[in-house]
Amino acid sequence: MSDQVTRSDWDQWWRHAVIYQVYPRSFNDANGDGVGDIRGIIERLDYLKSLSIDAIWISPHYPSPQADTGYDVADYHDVNPEYGTLEDFDELVAGAHERGMRVLIDLVPNHSSDQHEWFQAALAAGHGSPERDRYMFRYSEGEPPNNWGAAFGGSAWSPVEPLSGKAEDRDWWYLHMFAPEQPDFNWENPEVHEFFRGYLRFWLDRGVDGFRVDVAHGLVKAEGLPDDNRGPDKWAADADAQIDHGPAWDQDGVHEIYREWREVLNEYGRDRILVAEAWVYDPSRLADYVREEEMSQAFNFEYLEAGWLPGRVREVIDSTMGANARVGAPVTWVLSNHDVVRHPSRFGFEPGYSTKSGIGFDDPQPDLELGMQRGKAMTLFTFGLPGSAYLYQGEELGLPEVTDLPDEARQDPTWLRTNHTVRGRDGARVPLPWRNDPKDTGFGQNPWLPQPQDWASYSAEVQENDPDSFLAFYRDMIRLRGSLGLGSGSLEWLEGASDEVLVARNGQTVLVINMSGEVAELAGVGSVLIAAGEVTESGGVVTVPANAAAWLG
């Protein structure tokens, strides 16, 4: 499949890039206080370079009370003092650039922290003031203004009076689509637009190469804030069908904002990018976010959620590549991030089993051996597809989800806001193990989330010189992806041994993944270039066991 429209950004790096997500709190801790930091990232730039990645994306690094691990930003123009200083940040950008890697940061425009000076000023100023107009304050007697539910549970509205202490605020509410500590901005207010244009310039002037845009489908709400007729509870039994649809999401008005931002980025160059975190499941609606004058990439979450279901995987590849081709944009593949159960653990359940609520010690546990095989095979297949690909820190070490975190250690606001019924995302956020020392894998004695007993066995130190390690596999895979030009290739399906064996050609390379329960044999498809699982060849026939994948050529 090839792009069908002409665009001026045809030759840009991000169309085929591999991008590594750094979750700063858990990546690397240079000062041993149990919390990752910017110097920790600087220390590992050579490690990152050894993965042949093109860029890193750093999850929020700003001052924040950490009500949602940094996605509650208190100051958009500084660095969280726990993580370092602006000078450290500048050194990080310079160090990455020296090594030929770009740096994306996380732009959080849907909401600020309730500790942001604007929200504090809004509380102090009282209703009807210009300060309040920067957020979504509404009057409603007794009940919240509508039935919207917050993504972390409970109503999306909280009363103003307890925060402002003003009796006149009785029956006034403010909107927060996430935690109450994350009030939503009012994107109808020109000051909000101006503020974020200034924000873009501030960080572009410091040399960043782009922005991953948090909740990109959420900034504009439906006119009049009508009730959500699917009900307010995201965590109800049938919730999967409900997530991120309805009047708070994917409104046409968001696109004007991205066109405005693209103009700012164009002052710096077409190589600066915006990446949509938009949980939009209609491929053509998602493709609207990556039109030439808007963003460059949008995570393909439908693919992330396709599971171990060959028909579904193929269908999503076709529909998303087809929709993006119509706007001339590549597809952006991703299997893990800080919001989902790590993919080797996801693939350790029956296909179709939902892990959206996270996994606790008393939940069904994944079959990790199977999950590791399938997760690795899916990774190889995915990285062979044309487009860009993201990996989430630690997946190159083969880290599973941590499913036995003590409940009292959990920090995800979901756990608190659902009255301890939805465990949430902490299991994917446990600090990375660097050293082979069970007492201190690199985060001192007290990592901010406790690490499992066996965590040191996954450490980079253990894997560094082992040619059979996960780390070696990721390094080989990403290097080979670059030399074979797979990211800028095209895709053509070939006939597999069965419907459950996906076989496709990308340029000179054949990609195969065996999602059936049987051994598959393929003739005339070349030799094994890299494999996940025991793939063998003899007499021109390649044998691919169940749950294995390979690139052939």
Ligand code: NOJ
């Ligand atoms: C998406 C982020 O990835 C997630 O971690 C966060 O909780 C929400 N947006 C709210 O900012």
